Amino acid sequence: MRSAGTRRRFAPGAVIWSQGEPSQHVFVVLAGRIRVSTGSVAGREAMVAICGPGEILGELSAVDGRTRSANVAAVDEVEALVVPAARLDRLCEQQPRIAWAMLRVLADRLRQSDRRRGEYTDGPAAHRAVALLLDLAEQYGQPVAAGVEIALSISQQQLADTMAISRESLARVLRELRKRGLVDTGRQRITVLDLEGLRELGEHQA
Template identity: 30%
Template sequence: MPKPRHATEPDWPYGTFLQRLTPAARTALLDLGVRRQVDAGQIVIHEGGRESYLVLLEDGLTKVTAGLPDGRTALLALRIGGDLVGEMSALNGRPRSATITTCGPTRYSVIRPDRFKLYLRDQPDAALELAAMVSDRLRWSNRRRIDFTGYSVKVRVARVVAEMCRTHGRQQRDGVVIDVRLTQPELASICGAAETSIQKALRELRGEGLLDTDYRRITVRDLTGLRRSAHIDPDVD
């Protein structure tokens, strides 16, 4: 019988909710829900839905999307194993603000809101980390809004790719491979730009030797140069 993940893989990705928790709080949370495993393309949370359960991602990659007034879909964020999603509806009872869709085989736990609230009462440090996580996500959202008005498309693309290196990158001998299969329309959505502008920005970044692109994959050849092109302070992690 396989051991649970928290017994065999204690290192969760940096910045995820599980990584923020103490070992005791992490174990308690992992034991709280009902585990499920699904394939790619499955919707685990529907925008506008009235249900209020939380989803604790344990393995896999998901996309956070929301519908736009013109009928298009905006890619808001990516969430990976260790992340918690659906917390807003669980805590305030409002309809879902976004859709969560799996990008590949995904394992996750479904947690009832009443159980989660009891967990937060029993684990006050986890409640503080939840507040910190929500604050970080709000900061990221605000930063993206500033990027849309204050930077060129090329800088925006560089900033998004540099952030994805930090959260989803895998170091290899020839660079940092971003293990996220994003289409150019999806990258355009998260950068707030037209697809033709994204193509031009990627072409320029490739020409400068900062990155390579192939079928839905980005390899960053020069992360320091990319961060410089993204106007990211070298002292900011």
């Protein structure tokens, strides 16, 4: 893969590609984190995933030649390997293990998508919010003195859209979690103060 691609860097917040754009390249994340989200006709944007080093993006469009199915932006400074789709096609013919590895990536993402759809979009707003916060904290949180900080440059509106609830409903849930001493919130930042307490709350809600 490295021999077939070129390295590119993206500044924090940079849009790497937008949903609906034509696709000619596959990206392999070498450093940093990338946010994947989908938009709707109403202008809402729901987060799909955060991808880090070693993950591949754009493989679906490379396979079927269709336009990008999601928006992709850098969370922090990102270095990525950019591989033209035509070169990837030749690589897969020469090295079938690459094609098999990509198939496993697609299968894993489908399973994750099914799991998240059930956890984030079913049940009361509080259940959805706690499930999402636990997932974000455990997968992408950074340990800080106060607890675990989720700093992914995601607005409360985007989080609410991810859970298919209103921003007002999310604000009420976060207010209650703050009262319980479980989280602290700031601009595009949420700190989980008591991860174990949040887990227990999630189990109680399940």
